[in-house]
Amino acid sequence: MKSQKTVLRIAIFSGLPEYLASAVRSGHLRIAQEQGAVEINLIDLRDFAEGSYRAIDDEPYGGGGGMVLKVEPVRRALDACGAFGDREEKKKPWVVLPTPKGKRLKQEDFERLSKKKEIIFLCSRYKGIDERIREWVDEECSIGDYVIGGGETAALVMMEGIVRLLEGVVGDKESVQTDSFTCGLLSAPTYTRPEEFMGKRVPEVLLSGHHEEIRRWKRKQALALTLARRPDILAKLPLDDEDRKLLSEVLGE
Ligand code: 6GU
Numbered sequence: 162m163k164s165q166k167t168v169l170r171i172a173i174f175s176g177l178p179e180y181l182a183s184a185v186r187s188g189h190l191r192i193a194q195e196q197g198a199v200e201i202n203l204i205d206l207r208d209f210a211e212g213s214y215r216a217i218d219d220e221p222y223g224g225g226g227g228m229v230l231k232v233e234p235v236r237r238a239l240d241a242c243g244a245f246g247d248r249e250e251k252k253k254p255w256v257v258l259p260t261p262k263g264k265r266l267k268q269e270d271f272e273r274l275s276k277k278k279e280i281i282f283l284c285s286r287y288k289g290i291d292e293r294i295r296e297w298v299d300e301e302c303s304i305g306d307y308v309i310g311g312g313e314t315a316a317l318v319m320m321e322g323i324v325r326l327l328e329g330v331v332g333d334k335e336s337v338q339t340d341s342f343t344c345g346l347l348s349a350p351t352y353t354r355p356e357e358f359m360g361k362r363v364p365e366v367l368l369s370g371h372h373e374e375i376r377r378w379k380r381k382q383a384l385a386l387t388l389a390r391r392p393d394i395l396a397k398l399p400l401d402d403e404d405r406k407l408l409s410e411v412l413g414e
Contacts, residue, residue: 169199169327170279172254173316174238176217176230176286178203180313189325198327201320206230209237218287227288235283235294242281244297254279256299258290259315261308263301268342270302271322282319284312339379345398347391349382381407 173181184190185201193199207215211233218228239245244254255277264270274280283290283298295301304315324330331337341348352363366378384407387395400408 166197166328167278168197169275169277169323170202170254171199171282171320172202172204172242172280173282173284173313173320174204174206174235175284175313175316176206177284177311177313178205181317184317185320188321189330190320193324193327193330196329198330199324204238204242206234206238209234209241221288225288230285230287230290230294232291232293235290236297239281239297244281252278254281256281256283256297257316257319258283258285258295258298258301259304259312259319260285260289260301261303261306263303265303265305266319266322268322271319271326274319275323275326280323282312282316284316286311286313344383345394346383346387349379349386377403377407380404381411384408385411 173185175181181203185194185203190199190201194201206217210217210231217231217234219231221227221229239256242254244256255274257274257280259282283294302315302319304318309315325337337343339348352367356363356368364378366374369375380403384395384404388408388411
């Protein structure tokens with residue numbers, strides 16, 4: 162029987178699709194498409210623009226400088242992707258607008274978005290979008306408290322975060338489960354061959370083959386690192402008896 166794997170469909174609306182083209186053909190994004198876990202379509206907003214210049218941006222009413230993403234090409238592109246019409250609400254694509262005005266993304270947002278069937282990333286490179294576009298947007302996301310040139314890079318960040326959570330994309334399930342943030346802590350340091358380089362040795366415990374000691378060492382390192390760098394997230398985590406013991410060892414050292 163053919164497997165009934167669900168495929169996440171992603172469309173990226175952009176005025177600069179060439180910027181995204183090589184990125185969606187590389188790394189995890191490429192592997193995920195080859196495996197049939199995700200389908201990624203780059204949509205050139207200019208294909209939905211009119212006039213000899215096929216402009217997708219224009220000057221803002223009332224002045225203020227910068228250019229504004231026009232409403233008509235976005236409406237037509239959304240329409241072509243089935244965002245309107247009589248499709249059942251939950252079968253409609255989920256429209257995400259990357260913008261510094263959006264809610265700041267967390268790992269849990271990637272987990273939630275990875276369960277969608279169809280996502281549209283609407284990228285703008287301008288001063289902003291015509292405000293009337295907002296009512297067709299389901300969610301506005303920011304990748305952090307800074308401003309970058311456009312939504313494309315942010316959409317890439319989100320796709321990288323979402324696609325690696327899809328079944329079978331990252332070969333090693335343990336690797337995803339022990340990632341920084343997935344278990345709530347920053348992850349422990351890692352090493353690979355050689356055992357010694359310029360006098361610096363790999364911690365002996367990792368070479369010992371004692372699985373329990375290794376697990377304990379990794380947990381302690383993760384706790385220590387999170388305490389040092391992100392005490393805010395450590396404070397929110399439920400700690401068990403072992404965690405408390407390991408933390409007291411960290412503090413006592
Ligand atoms: Cl999603 N876009 C832009 N232009 N700047 C940002 C951002 C997005 N998130 C943080 N800064």
